[in-house]
Amino acid sequence: MNWILGFLFILTIIFLYSNYARKKKKAALKKWLTERWGTSRQKEYFNFYVIERYFKNNDHKKEAFHIISDKCKNDLDIESIFKFIDRTSSKIGQQYLYFRLRTIGNLESLLQFSALTVIFQKNKTLSIHCQQLLSKLNYNDSYYLEELFNGKQIERPTNIWFVKLLSFGSLISIILTFFYPIFSLLIVAILAVNLFFHYKNKSNISYYLDGVKQLSKSLNVGKKLADIPEIKTHFKNFEFIKKVSSIQLKTEFIAFEKNVDNEFAFLFWFVAELFKILFNIEFLIFFSFIDSISEEKEGIEQLFLFIGEIDAAISTASLKESTPNSCTPNFTAENKLTATELHHPLIEDCITNNIDLNAKSMLLTGSNMSGKTTFIRTVAINSILAQTLHICFGKSYTAPFYKIYSSIRITDDLLDETSYYLEEVLTVKELVEAAKNEQPSLFVLDEIFKGTNTVERISGGKAILAYLNKPNHTVLVSTHDIELTDLLQKENYELFHFSEQIVDETLTFDHKLKAGKLQTRNAIKILELYKYPSEIIEDARNTKLNNFN
Template identity: 45%
Template structure:
């Protein structure tokens, strides 16, 4: 995609604002069985790469189902290209027919109510079981119907109905709690099937989804009986309330709600896959619209090339999606990993996150914030944001030890990995930190894995020169200011400016002087 310059205000206007309810958004991902998934991104990597904020930026969906499925997309790398090809086919369809995009967007947006988040419970959740005495409900329902019919010929039966009504009312209101559990999901399922019907009217969609129309029709036939779940819709005004009471009495007398509820639940339980297929179809359509909007709203993106060869990463003009007017960088790794050096705030950690985010999005939504992006198919693991676990009584160092142990085990699992590592073992002394860091990095990258690691220990680069390419970030200090260009530069960092930064920030002169003296002594020693 050609690069373009967009004003910050225009970009911000296209980003969603307001509250993101991640406890609902993540429901599909949390309960999915991970079929056909190469990797599910761990919570640690999700936090290390700030993927919650990245999701907020890339999410341009117009429905809750699309939002849930986009979150699932972003946290799962598929085993093959099927999902990617299907998504790109939909994107191409919209790009060739802008009027179709205009027509379908408002239809899909009908699923933007928060109740639509609960549709996933209809194929992931456990259904309410019929009570063991359900046979009694059916018998009482039949008796009530027969009694009303016979009362036209034998009016005295009305006395029996007056006795039967309190029993049926008790069952009717006992069932309200069961009905309430589906008061959000099933009405939205009706909207979902209606939306799918409208999308499938286009030949481009129906041709790509053979057999889906039959599944939609099967659920659409349940539309009328499922309308009982619209229990929240109330008639307005006094006359409306009176009619509502009469309808409620009618439903209670014939036990319409419990009979229909358990009948419909039995049918829906047998059609879980139907519901999930329709959910995915509508959600993917929304995701395609979202990705089109995303690609149009940023300076430049590209579709990555995945799987050329093992242990390979080529990036040109990559940038962090959350940094407006951020600096772009290039890097190519072929058989070798990369070790970054540089002072704090120079851009090391941001660059590591930038590569990780783009490697993930390239393999999930087929979109990279770069001019060129090619890589091996790799799982993504990180150790960036480590902290003490006070409740678990674990120090920073011990927490990092456990994290890296998991990565060492992952490196022996037979698949390619991309390890993102920021300042290894900074919770221990410098001699042991360098020794352990060298041994861990060598172990992690001896197979088909790549690592992008940062360090303040320039000595570490000497030990890893054979297996790691060396890059650095640096700052420029003039008489009174510190300037960062955030440009990745080849080779090892040769200068240090930490003490000079103290001086520029008005540290006491004796503190600065003593620090300089100690450094000179260490160098001469």
């Protein structure tokens, strides 16, 4: 009797300590989440191979208003922008946020997302509580949940009838062994065959194991989130939770092997493994599970999107709270792009600029380092953030709902033997094709056709930029070619420039956008400033005087 009381006492101590440790861990997580609210995670490691999996694999791209292409992603440093804006608490939320950043939907869905963001902005306590729940999915395994509905499903084997027959044979043999011990030999023979099927199927299970475990955890988190009144009011329809719950028992059975992490669990696993082999239970339940996954793909993806949208909305609320120099964008049916105090989110103490284009495009001139390329990137990035997260980095932003295209970074491809100029031609051709679309588009181009000679660069550039500048589109182009200013002013382009100053032998930039054509040329003066030989400076000035004035 005493040993029973001692055993119960030990169990009580273990329970109380576990409960204390759990509460302490929960309190520490809450404190950590509260302290890091609004802070960027840029210094953390971002594995974009798995972060972008949902964006790459899902079929919703077909329904989207516009997809940010890989070319545009590279031109605008979208991965760096993502690192700055990401405040998600789960890997599912991180994948969804990346998908959202590169997938422009319709205005209605954007406003619904914005409304959810506002809920979390107004209630920080609710945000922290939800983040605590979402943190249960902040493990790398959670990246693989999307494989359950996006991955290729394993086909049901044709010999499953034989496996069922073996299971029935095991049961009959065990019963007969009580009466005729000789049948124990049949059990051994069947067990040997079952071993083959059981462990052959382990590779199938391992393919799904990470995603399966996360499905069970995600469902539990989803249920708790769905019980929160504010979330229940916003989403309303939770039919997908009922559908996914219908396969929860199979899910937890398949995921059990992933949870074997101590000696006691291993002992239970060993006994259960023998039982599963003898009756082919794991094999049969696994393929029943695969059938269920196929039937409930839509519900599982809705669960993914539900969790992801909540996490992304909290992340965006955190972003807005930490950036007081941001604004909520306005969208107009007119071809009018207006913004005040616009700035690049990745540049500390960034100089702000205004833009006001009414049914016109912009031709931007200036020297290197003056800010031309940064400015057109700034406008494009803010346009994307406006249409995906309903936030802009500036005092105000009004524009049409754009499709966004770019031609900024061009490189020659040595492996494909593609020259720089041909790569430019192929890139710009995509913009030319996009210009045929009647929906408003924003085209951003830097130094068009710099891979060819001056005469043909200016001639070809003028023709293409005039073609892109259709009544429903806006073009932002930066160039060193002053000759384009007179040509494109006739094609409904407004002229702007950035300039530098040389004061007391020091080169300075104010990075402020100025109206009109660039009047100064300081390239030769800068050579002199940086101590080039005097004969080079004199030769350059004579050549300029005799040939270009």
